[in-house]
Amino acid sequence: MTDRDTGPGGHGPSGASVRRWRRHLANERAEAAVYRDLAGRRTGEEREILLALAEAETRHEQHWLSLLGDNEGKPRRGDLRTRLIGFLARRFGSVFVLALAQRRESLSPYESDADATNAMAADEQIHEEVVRGLAKRGRNRLSGTFRAAVFGANDGLVSNLSLVVGMSASGVSQRVVLLAGLAGLLAGALSMGAGEYISVQSQRELLEASAPDPKTRDVLQHLNVDANELALVYRAGGMTADEASERAKDVLKSLTPGPHADDGRGDADEHEAIGTGLGAALSSFCFFASGAVMPVIPFALGLEGTVAIITAAVIVGFALLATGATVGLLTGGRPLVSAVRQLAIGFGAATVTYLLGLIFGTAGV
Missing domain, CATH: 1.20.120 (Four Helix Bundle (Hemerythrin (Met), subunit A))
Structure with missing residues (x-):
């Protein structure tokens, strides 16, 4: 039994429940607004993800509205943390805002709130991971x-x-x-x-030394299919002999450009995370x-x-x-x-x- 069942005379929700539901409602509305503000500063996939998060917060909002019924009262402001995130989102939309939003999602009270559904608690946990993924892109560029x-x-x-x-x-x-x-x-x-320049530049040079030569992609069509030396590239990268052979056959059959078509982005991400020596x-x-x-x-x-x-x-x-x-x-x-x-x-x-x-x-x- 939750405290919403213990109102005056045993009928209707208690005052404490109503206040808590109103607080959750205000926070859900504020969080949805944060994600919409952030989406307004993004394009493409990031924008779609942020709008989807805003839609999820709106679903949570409907849950609290249904519990409140006629007790909704006047619209309330979200808590201080959520309002701060909203303020920053409207003015900056930076990785710091996403980091704050990630922290906010990690502090969701729904796991211990008997009036929140298990699905809502799970949503908040997933939201934290989604925002973490979005923030990671900015962290990589900034780190x-x-x-x-x-x-x-x-x-x-x-x-x-x-x-x-x-x-x-x-x-x-x-x-x-x-x-x-x-x-x-x-x-x-x-x-x-001087120390940072040497450190970062040396690390970038090490990465470049390990990156594949782009010219390799141009010679694929001239490889001896029977000898299939392309498999050695994959074996050197850590695949077993059978896995490397199958992968090489697929690549040669389709003439997919290059043995590193799958991991080229990873190299770019590593360089992005390290930054430039001069910077x-x-x-x-x-x-x-x-x-x-x-x-x-x-x-x-x-x-x-x-x-x-x-x-x-x-x-x-x-x-x-x-x-x-x-x-x-x-x-x-x-x-x-x-x-x-x-x-x-x-x-x-x-x-x-x-x-x-x-x-x-x-x-x-």
Whole structure:
């Protein structure tokens, strides 16, 4: 028995049930609107998928309307999270919105709600996977440059905060701390940019070395059908001898272009996920510099000692929370957990260098 059976006098739904159904109704309407807004910024298959999700949310809406009957009342707004997603969807329609929508679907209350059907709970679970698939495309396009940007900003924040608080704790002058911070900013940004370029470019070159030569496709029609050396290509790719032989026969029979017609897209996806060396280098340089400049600001403004250290820590703390939350949003995880983790790691490193600065300053090193 659910609480909808325990209304006043034992008749009709209880007030708690009505309020809960109205909340579900408002959220379903808001989620359908989010998917329609996102669809308005897409074309082709992605648009069709998003409109299908909106239609599914409309079916759920009808379920709550049927339960409410005359108790529907005035239209309500969805919860804060859903309204935020809707706001972003109307203005951006980016991968971040899809990541938020994925997170929202994962928090569906229908599994534990006795008034939601099993089909509705299953729908929400599937919706999470559908949105995850849509978001994956954007994540693949973004991940290489985004990785360099996040790592660059985080490294700049943590390394330069550690540098300036350690120097300041040792007792050197404000001018020396400022110069050390600026030197750390420039050296770190150049190092990060160069390192990212080499890393990404090397990875792309490794992928290119493993990719099939397009010219191979042009010689298929000249292969000796009896010898069928095309089968060796498939065996080298991991197929058994029988599987490779059958596949090669099919390819030669139909003259399908190339032994890698099936996996060409996979190579493109891998390159897309890695990004370009130049893009990663520029992102890493700029974001490291933008992060590294923050702990230097108090010293550039003339602050000294404990006041400067606390001010730098506060500025960097907010920045670490922001970068951590951004990572959490993009990955579909919990932004608060990611933000706190980032903050704890950054402050942990800064605390160690601060203590070392005190020790070296006291020892007169």
